[in-house]
Amino acid sequence: MSETQESKSFFRKHWEGYKEFWGERFSFLDNYSRFLYPEKPLPHWDSSVVEEFIASDPVYGPTLKTTRKAANFGAVGAAVGAVSTAACAWKWSKSPHGAALSFAFGAAVGGTFGLEIGSHWYQLYRLDTMASQVKFYEWLQKRA
Structure with missing residues (x-):
């Protein structure tokens, strides 16, 4: 293991694995990122x-x-x-x-x-x- 992997806490390693696991399964949500996180905010x-x-x-x-x-x-x-x-x-x-x-x-x-x-x-x-x-x-x- 590399030093960065060893220095991470138990919970941080599991949280990153959890995020990666569900990020792959809900990758279709990236299609909506232009609406959820626009480059510039919408005008009033x-x-x-x-x-x-x-x-x-x-x-x-x-x-x-x-x-x-x-x-x-x-x-x-x-x-x-x-x-x-x-x-x-x-x-x-x-x-x-x-x-x-x-x-x-x-x-x-x-x-x-x-x-x-x-x-x-x-x-x-x-x-x-x-x-x-x-x-x-x-x-x-x-x-x-």
């Missing part, structure tokens, strides 16, 4: 910038617009789920921490169901929503 953007992209791109703009409409279903579902489960928990237990936990759980479950309903309502399974989001990301980088 808001809904007016998104509307500008939607108007400028005839291929991916309508898909992004439809995706944004479907996200409203998720927001409404999260609000309804949070309030209704917290109200039921409060009605039956009068427990503040129970109501708070059920509020959070109801928001998560209601948001998930809302997104599913929106996805089917707007038939997003027929559209390539990821491609439209990637094109928006690239457009935003070029714009900066």
